[in-house]
Amino acid sequence: MMVEQLDELYREVILDHFRSPRNVGELPGADISAEGNNPLCGDQITFWLALDDGKIRDARFVGKGCAISQAAGSMFTEQLKGKTLADVSALIAAMKALMQGQPPDPGVDLGDLESLVGVRKFPVRVKCAALSWNVVEQGLTDYTKQS
Ligand code: ZN
Numbered sequence: 001m002m003v004e005q006l007d008e009l010y011r012e013v014i015l016d017h018f019r020s021p022r023n024v025g026e027l028p029g030a031d032i033s034a035e036g037n038n039p040l041c042g043d044q045i046t047f048w049l050a051l052d053d054g055k056i057r058d059a060r061f062v063g064k065g066c067a068i069s070q071a072a073g074s075m076f077t078e079q080l081k082g083k084t085l086a087d088v089s090a091l092i093a094a095m096k097a098l099m100q101g102q103p104p105d106p107g108v109d110l111g112d113l114e115s116l117v118g119v120r121k122f123p124v125r126v127k128c129a130a131l132s133w134n135v136v137e138q139g140l141t142d143y144t145k146q147s
Contacts, residue, residue, distance in 0.1 A: 003067045010118030017071035017112065022078055027060040034139025038131045040124065043069035047136050049080065056080050056088065061132075068119055069128040075112040076132040085140055092133045099126050 003011055003018075027033075027048035035046035043065030050058040059080035061073040079091055094108040099120050104110060116129045 005122070006118040010115040013112050013115035014067060014071040014118075017074040018067040021061075021070060021074040023058075023060045023074065024062060025060050026062060027058055030058075030060075032139045032143045034135045034142065036131060036135035036138065038065070038069060038127050041066050041069065041128050043128055043131050045069065045073050045131055045135055047073070047077070047132070047139060049136070049139065051085075054084055056083050056085075065131075066125075066128050068116070068125055069131050072113070072116060072129045072132045075116070076136065079109070079111045079113055080136070085144070088136065088140060092137050095133050096130070099130060 003014055006014065027050055029050065030048035031051040032049040033046065035044070037044045043063065045061055045063035045065070047059065047061045049056050059077040061077050063070050063073050080088060083091065090108055091110075094105040094110060095113060098104055098110070098114070098117055101120060104114055104117070119125045119129050
């Protein structure tokens with residue numbers, strides 16, 4: 001499946017993030033870092049999160065792979081800033097539910113992530129989108145264990 005198969009509304013948002021990704025680059029001294037890959041597609045992504053007073057002060061990522069995986073990383077970093085770790089867990093749960101076919105959670109601001117709803121018609125590509133929150137979820141789990 002190509003991005004071209006998505007509805008135009010979703011496609012434009014996804015391609016905008018893919019071509020002009022937000023929050024790209026390593027974050028030295030980050031409190032949380034996590035990396036992962038989606039071998040089915042060859043996507044790779046690493047996230048860095050810096051915390052300040054229990055909230056995410058900055059979130060950055062570096063990755064390579066398909067447009068959906070990289071756009072998802074960009075959209076996800078935008079939604080992470082300013083959130084508590086509990087907020088991030090709620091955001092991850094909302095994205096998982098959305099990709100499983102449920103309507104958007106009205107209690108969670110998904111921002112541009114909501115455009116990934118267009119991907120759920122293509123189950124193989126859901127893994128490309130989900131790579132971002134699966135990686136960050138693992139990073140949060142590791143961080144919580146050690147702190
Ligand atoms: Zn992919």
